[in-house]
Every structure is written in structure tokens, then in C-alpha cells.
Amino acid sequence: MGRNTRKRRTPLATKAIAASAALALGGGGLIWANFYASAHEKAPDNRTKRNVSQVVTIYCPDVGQKLRNVPDRARGEVDGELASMDQQITDAYQRLVTTRRAQAGDANFVQNSILGPLKDRRKVLIDRIKLQINRAGGKAPGNLDRLAGCTGRPAGGQNGGGQNDGQNGGQNGGGQDGGQNGGGQPDDNGNGVAGPVAADFIDIKDVPPNSRNLPNGLPANGDTGSTGTFTSECGTNENNLFNSDNLIAAPGVDNGAHHVHDYVGNQDNDAFSSDQDLANADTSCQNQADKSTYYWPVLRLQDGTEEFDANDQGGGAEGNIGRILKPAQAELKFVGNKQGDVVAMPKFLRIITGDAKSFVNGTANANTSWSCTGFEDRQSTDKYPLCPEGSQVVRTSNFQSCWDGQNIDSANHRDHMAFVQADGSCPNGFQAIPQLQVKLVYDIPTPTIENGQVQNPYAVDSFPEQLHKPITDHNDFINVMDEDLMNEVVECINTGRDCT
Structure with a gap:
């Protein structure tokens, strides 16, 4: 199968997903680290795994949909920052699926090591977006900072919401069933990627x-x-x-x-x-x-x-x-x-x-x-x-x-x-x-x-x-x-x- 071979220019957004950070299967798909099938199965250090619902994906408020009045001369820069935010979510999601062992031993790992740092990085880009809009003669929405926080979505809920404004940084939330076992472990169907199920x-x-x-x-x-x-x-x-x-x-x-x-x-x-x-x-x-x-x-x-x-x-x-x-x-x-x-x-x-x-x-x-x-x-x-x-x-x-x-x-x-x-x-x-x-x-x-x-x-x-x-x-x-x-x-x- 071929592909478009046009020469690529330097992107505005961050390009790289470090290959060394990914666990790969076959063609390089992100693989779930599905270590423990039971909420009380012993971890390698003999500590009992906490009975928590495992987060299967990340929800971040869509900042781009809140931007209604961006001056024309700022749109290119703003679109670039929004693309960088998408890259941040991709990187955070990758970290989510490659740290299952750490998550099994620490109920606060997702919040402290993934969602918290992601919120800080998103806040930096939101500040840049506001600055670019205002410099171009527009007026940035006053509530964009509320969209910096992201939430983890566990398995077992209903279809995703999109109602959360990003103020909560915890691991609660909706999300369509990401696994078939009811305990929150994601189901990769044996092919190394999460979904479809x-x-x-x-x-x-x-x-x-x-x-x-x-x-x-x-x-x-x-x-x-x-x-x-x-x-x-x-x-x-x-x-x-x-x-x-x-x-x-x-x-x-x-x-x-x-x-x-x-x-x-x-x-x-x-x-x-x-x-x-x-x-x-x-x-x-x-x-x-x-x-x-x-x-x-x-x-x-x-x-x-x-x-x-x-x-x-x-x-x-x-x-x-x-x-x-x-x-x-x-x-x-x-x-x-x-x-x-x-x-x-x-x-x-x-x-x-x-x-x-x-x-x-x-x-x-x-x-x-x-x-x-x-x-x-x-x-x-x-x-x-x-x-x-x-x-x-x-x-x-x-x-x-x-x-x-x-x-x-x-x-x-x-x-x-x-x-x-x-x-x-x-x-x-x-x-x-x-x-x-x-x-x-x-x-x-x-x-x-x-x-x-x-x-x-x-x-x-x-x-x-x-x-x-x-x-x-x-x-x-x-x-x-x-x-x-x-x-x-x-x-x-x-x-x-x-x-x-």
C-alpha cells in the first residue's frame, strides 16, 4: 500500500512520540500492560493491589470548540497550539497505557504522574492562545483556564459525556465500556491495541x-x-x-x-x-x-x-x-x-x-x-x-x-x-x-x-x-x-x- 510522499515541512506542533517509550506489538501499536486480572491479585512486591477502577482513557475538554472569535491573523498560530495540545494528550495517553504496573501499586499514580503534569502543560498552551488572540486585536474567552484539567475515564461507564469543563482532575467520569471483564482492565482482543471491543x-x-x-x-x-x-x-x-x-x-x-x-x-x-x-x-x-x-x-x-x-x-x-x-x-x-x-x-x-x-x-x-x-x-x-x-x-x-x-x-x-x-x-x-x-x-x-x-x-x-x-x-x-x-x-x- 502506498502513501503520499510529498516532502514534509517543519511542523508547528511537537512531532515526536519517542519510540523507546512505546510498548509495541507487531506493527508498532500501543499495547496495554494488562498485568492483573483481579482487584485483589498480589503485585510483585506482595502488596495487595488497591481496589480501584483502572483508567482506560483520558478526557480533556476541547479548547478549540470554545474559540469563537479568533482574528484571522492569529488563526494559524492558534491552530498550531491546539495541535500541540492534541500531541500532549497523545503523549499522556501513551504514558497511561505503558505504566499499568505502577498504576496497580499506587491508586494516585494516574493523577499525580499523568493528569497533574498534563494540566500544567495545557495551561502553558492556553496562556499562549490567549496571548495570540489578544495581540491580534481579539478578546480571548475569560474561562479558558478552566479547560486545562483532564480526567481519567474508567471502564464500565456509559458513552462519554463532554459535559465536564475540566475543573476536576480526578479519575472519575464516564466512558463507554473499555473492557469486557467488569474490573476495569482494558481488553485488547489479543492484538495489542485498546479497541474496538x-x-x-x-x-x-x-x-x-x-x-x-x-x-x-x-x-x-x-x-x-x-x-x-x-x-x-x-x-x-x-x-x-x-x-x-x-x-x-x-x-x-x-x-x-x-x-x-x-x-x-x-x-x-x-x-x-x-x-x-x-x-x-x-x-x-x-x-x-x-x-x-x-x-x-x-x-x-x-x-x-x-x-x-x-x-x-x-x-x-x-x-x-x-x-x-x-x-x-x-x-x-x-x-x-x-x-x-x-x-x-x-x-x-x-x-x-x-x-x-x-x-x-x-x-x-x-x-x-x-x-x-x-x-x-x-x-x-x-x-x-x-x-x-x-x-x-x-x-x-x-x-x-x-x-x-x-x-x-x-x-x-x-x-x-x-x-x-x-x-x-x-x-x-x-x-x-x-x-x-x-x-x-x-x-x-x-x-x-x-x-x-x-x-x-x-x-x-x-x-x-x-x-x-x-x-x-x-x-x-x-x-x-x-x-x-x-x-x-x-x-x-x-x-x-x-x-x-
Whole structure:
């Protein structure tokens, strides 16, 4: 499997995860140090292990989502600091999973040796962010310091909250089941990484029809309004363009995503691509006037395969292991609005849908839809589907389709866009634009679950601390259609035609 080989520039954020600090298995995935199965099992020094719930991951408040008014000239520096905060969480999580013996002997180890120092390091970056905003003529939010503290999440709780404002530094908190034994020991399924676990999967036949309960991503069009469609045929990443950057959220930062993305459309996608680079690039789309970039985290089959990135950041070094699965089908469709006509998207408009941190952030920005061919009226939000023989896994993302009419991006990369309301209308001040709907279909051997463990699971790449939860799925888009093509898209949709 190939990857993007464009020469990397010096990143703004801290790059290195010291290889010597990681415990590796096979392709370099972070491995759980699962030393003691019982709360009263004797440690090597013959002390009885304290009966505490073992922390399986780390929750840190998402500082970036609280930044609403960052002056344009400060955004590059602020995005760089936010990427450095992500690196800090990755480093802390790595320390969490490689110090299990110390944690077993000291109930305060996580707080004193991991969470406390992490809070101090985050406070330094928050101070820098405030300074950069204020120097550029803005006004930093007054409560950012409250977001410095992080919490440990034990196994056995429910789905992550995202309600904690970071004031508590203890080891309490939610978190979806990170292990199957009830005692808090993380379950690595024998492959050396935390997640997915058996509880992350569901038989598609057990998903009730029409039960998807997230308000986000409602399809924009219906039997009224603008009912046409425009489909862009851009392939399934036949050129093997992969990297762990995020041009929208972490521009200028190498490995800003900490997980690997598939790319179709624009062929010059990395953290250092300028708008001019995108406009001048080649495209995999059949219509060469569509140089838009469409990208999403890869799916992997955890079958022991060592991929090209088995020892790299974003890949095996951060727990994303196994064989990369390219979609058998990638449908990129733009649709209309229930209430009326749509207007053209501005060139270089950026949209992120879903939340790569929704396991710990909560579902406010989640927009996950998992299903199987033949069962697409059954949509799961927080479980990977187990499909019957002959059926394929389906990932669907229905993007925000209301634009503020002014900005191609915003400080938190969300505020310039909104989802349609229940009746299909846009919030006040927003205009309806063509809604991008991405449907990805995969041929995946159905995992089996035996004795509480899932065998050969598949999983979405994720930030390490997100434990490969299905609800962290997300999708990204930058519009790089030329003006004539965008006008054609709008005309097709508003006149009720189906175009390609």
C-alpha cells in the first residue's frame, strides 16, 4: 500500500512520540500492560493491589470548540497550539497505557504522574492562545483556564459525556465500556491495541428501523423544494493517497490528525497545501473541473497485517493497526433543500462533519451513520454493524448544508456552517447550499464474537485516546469546484434534474 510522499515541512506542533517509550506489538501499536486480572491479585512486591477502577482513557475538554472569535491573523498560530495540545494528550495517553504496573501499586499514580503534569502543560498552551488572540486585536474567552484539567475515564461507564469543563482532575467520569471483564482492565482482543471491543459491535438485524436519534445530518432535500442531485465520480483512492494530516483543523502541522485519512478528488492534500496548491492540483474526479478534496479516516481490519505505516505516527505508533480497507464504492452526491432553492458554495469553503473526539466530547457534533447494504433503514450511531453474508458495511455522512453567507471557515471550523432544522429550513442568517452526502461501501469479513472478545474486528482510525469508537467517525470537504461547475451543480439541483 502506498502513501503520499510529498516532502514534509517543519511542523508547528511537537512531532515526536519517542519510540523507546512505546510498548509495541507487531506493527508498532500501543499495547496495554494488562498485568492483573483481579482487584485483589498480589503485585510483585506482595502488596495487595488497591481496589480501584483502572483508567482506560483520558478526557480533556476541547479548547478549540470554545474559540469563537479568533482574528484571522492569529488563526494559524492558534491552530498550531491546539495541535500541540492534541500531541500532549497523545503523549499522556501513551504514558497511561505503558505504566499499568505502577498504576496497580499506587491508586494516585494516574493523577499525580499523568493528569497533574498534563494540566500544567495545557495551561502553558492556553496562556499562549490567549496571548495570540489578544495581540491580534481579539478578546480571548475569560474561562479558558478552566479547560486545562483532564480526567481519567474508567471502564464500565456509559458513552462519554463532554459535559465536564475540566475543573476536576480526578479519575472519575464516564466512558463507554473499555473492557469486557467488569474490573476495569482494558481488553485488547489479543492484538495489542485498546479497541474496538465486543460491546462496540451490533448485529444489524438488532438495530430498529428508523431509530437513528442524532439530530445532525438530516437529509436536506425531499419531495418539495430543490429536488435535483449532482453526483461527482472521483473513484475510491486508487492512487493510494494517504496521510495523517488535517488541512482544515491543523494547517501547517505534520500528523495533525493522529490518524490516517483516505483522499479522493484533489491530489495535493496535506497539511501544507495552500488554496493555490489545491486550485493547481490534479484531481481523481472524472469531471476535471471538480478539484474538491474529500477525505475521511480509513477503516482497518485488525488481522495482523503490517501496513506501510506500521511504525509511523498516525499509524501503528499511535494504535492504528491492521490492513487499510479502501471502499468498494464511494458515492459523492450533492442534494437540495426541502424549503426552496440552494445558492452556490464559495470556493475553498471548508466543512467538517462529525467529531473525531466524540467518545469523550459527547454527541453534540457527532454525525455517525453505520449500516449494511439491504438494511439501510437501520442506522447505528455508536456501534459498528455486523452484516449478514452477502451484505456490505455502509458509512454515510450527510453534511451541514446551511452557510452563514460570508465565511469559508471559522475559528472552531464549525460556526460558519449549520445543519438544517427539522423542517428543512436554515437558521436565521444562514443560506441553503447543496448538501454533500458521502456514502462509502466496504467489503469486510464479518467479525465474530467469542467469549466476550471480538475476533478480527474492523475499526475506524482515531486519535489514540478515542479507542477506535464508531461514534468518532467524521468526514471532511473543501470545495474546489470552478465557478462554472458550481453554477451547474446549483442549476441541476434547483431545476430537479439528476446530473453527473
